Amino acid sequence: SQQGEEDPQALSIQEGENATMNCSYKTSINNLQWYRQNSGRGLVHLILIRSNEREKHSGRLRVTLDTSKKSSSLLITASRAADTASYFCATDPSGGGNMLTFGGGTRLMVKP
Amino acid sequence: EAGVVQSPRYKxxxxxxxxxxxxxxISGHNTLYWYLQNLxxxxxxxxxxxxxxxxxxxxxxxxxxxAERLKGVDSTLKIxxxxxxxxxxxxxxxxxxxEAFFGQGTRLTVV
Incomplete structure (x- = not known):
């Protein structure tokens, strides 16, 4: 079973545009993380936001978290062709433990 | 550091x-996960x-x-x-x- 659901499932944009992906989850969390997966490869950690944080930045990435709506968004600014990948949100449940449950992912294509 | 190593890559x-x-x-990582990923x-x-x-x-x-994880280090998953x-x-x-670190994965094809 998957904790999160990403929206949209697929996104196609031009290089230079911004890409926004959304994630909704079901249970209370300690933190929410975003991972990237290039085709045929393993997942790579991008950014983590804790349940008491509302926004976080890392380079061209901006993550927001709304615990009242159980949702998060990932914004990639000034996208590049190299950003083409699948993006997944993952959550650690509150109450401890390293459960790390993933959503279904958003497949992003950035056209040069 | 080699990262998480999985083998084989394809089967x-x-x-x-x-x-x-x-x-x-990765050496020193106490938590280990096995995930299945469909296309x-x-x-x-x-x-x-x-x-x-x-x-x-x-x-x-x-x-x-x-599955087993002997001595809390390497792990094997069997089907x-x-x-x-x-x-x-x-x-x-x-x-x-x-942060979790992933291996490249093993792609299994059953025919």
Whole structure:
């Protein structure tokens, strides 16, 4: 079973545009993380936001978290062709433990 | 540091045959995960270890799947017998702290 659901499932944009992906989850969390997966490869950690944080930045990435709506968004600014990948949100449940449950992912294509 | 190492990268077997996947996590990482990933979907947790103890294996089909993590380091995931529906990518990840590190995965094709 998957904790999160990403929206949209697929996104196609031009290089230079911004890409926004959304994630909704079901249970209370300690933190929410975003991972990237290039085709045929393993997942790579991008950014983590804790349940008491509302926004976080890392380079061209901006993550927001709304615990009242159980949702998060990932914004990639000034996208590049190299950003083409699948993006997944993952959550650690509150109450401890390293459960790390993933959503279904958003497949992003950035056209040069 | 080599990162999380998985082998083999690819495996093709006939149905009803056994298969095993191996994972060498990053040194010092207490938490180890095995995930199954179908094409176009997110990783689904099969089993999680804290050191050598399996603390979450509710999603592991125990009639055909087994896993072990001897001495709390390397781990092996086995399927016996394999079914056509087991064709997928099997991902191993390890963790110490907030960030999980993934291996490249083993792509299993059952024919």
């Amino acid at each position: 093709i077997i006939e149905k009803k045959q056994p298969v095993a996947f191996w994972c060498n996590p 176009g979907q997110g990783p689904e947790l099969l089993i999680r270890y804290e050191n050598e103890e399996a603390v979450d294996d509710s999603q592991l089909p125990k009639d055909r799947f087994s 016996q017998p394999a079914e056509l529906g087991d064709s997928a990518v099997y991902l191993c990840a390890s963790r110490f702290g907030a």
